[in-house]
Amino acid sequence: MQLYGSYLSPFTCRVLIQIAAKDLDIKLVDPPDGLNSEAYRALNPIGKIPALDTGAGVIPESGVICEYLEAVFPEHPMSGHDPAESANIQLVARIFDVYVMNAMLPIFGQMDPATRDRAVVDTATQACLRGLAFADAWLDGSAYACGNRLTLADCMAAPSLLFVETFLPAFGVAAPFAQLPSVAGYWSGLQRTDPVAGILDSMKAAIGAA
Numbered sequence: 176m177q178l179y180g181s182y183l184s185p186f187t188c189r190v191l192i193q194i195a196a197k198d199l200d201i202k203l204v205d206p207p208d209g210l211n212s213e214a215y216r217a218l219n220p221i222g223k224i225p226a227l228d229t230g231a232g233v234i235p236e237s238g239v240i241c242e243y244l245e246a247v248f249p250e251h252p253m254s255g256h257d258p259a260e261s262a263n264i265q266l267v268a269r270i271f272d273v274y275v276m277n278a279m280l281p282i283f284g285q286m287d288p289a290t291r292d293r294a295v296v297d298t299a300t301q302a303c304l305r306g307l308a309f310a311d312a313w314l315d316g317s318a319y320a321c322g323n324r325l326t327l328a329d330c331m332a333a334p335s336l337l338f339v340e341t342f343l344p345a346f347g348v349a350a351p352f353a354q355l356p357s358v359a360g361y362w363s364g365l366q367r368t369d370p371v372a373g374i375l376d377s378m379k380a381a382i383g384a385a
């Protein structure tokens with residue numbers, strides 16, 4: 176199998192944390208001719224990264240890929256042991272996907288201060304902070320979101336939190352975790368855990384080089 180993606184993509188890095196945690200032999204490769212190219216869209220009509228080439232087909236969407244890998248490689252389980260734990264993991268993962276990461280995306284079209292639309296930035300940062308407040312209600316400040324072990328919730332959360340910490344201050348939110356003690360404690364612990372720390376280091380290097 177190979178994963179089309181990049182360390183610059185928080186969505187790709189969700190899957191890379193899972194691949195590292197399960198010690199899977201899945202190579203990270205660039206999409207042929209780049210994102211949204213004709214060659215890549217022939218493989219993945221959505222045109223975005225990540226996408227997993229299983230050898231039998233191509234699966235897009237980070238959450239779908241994670242669930243697929245979980246089903247195919249059940250060793251080192253990262254989903255729930257029972258329905259209640261599964262629901263909790265899926266809920267935290269959904270909060271970081273929909274209400275934090277996707278809410279933040281519009282700011283990346285506003286990187287140039289000369290052409291920046293303040294209303295777009297304010298709407299996106301407020302929505303992202305609201306999503307973080309949702310997360311704060313479900314976390315308890317410990318290093319893992321659910322069950323005192325690395326789960327798919329942490330795979331979703333860690334790259335999103337790095338993006339929040341790295342980019343929101345540049346858009347006027349100086350201390351995004353200041354009013355969120357559980358998120359702050361969680362992020363402080365999670366970023367030191369293995370293999371999250373290594374993937375975050377690679378993300379930071381990619382962002383620094385971009």
Ligand SMILES: N[C@@H](CCC(=O)N[C@@H](CS)C(=O)NCC(=O)O)C(=O)O
Pocket residue numbers: 183184185186187210211222223224225235236237238
């Ligand atoms: N919902 C998708 C989002 C993927 C996504 O937006 N990836 C970005 C890179 S971080 C991308 O490929 N953007 C190119 C585009 O939107 O055309 C997922 O979870 O995989």
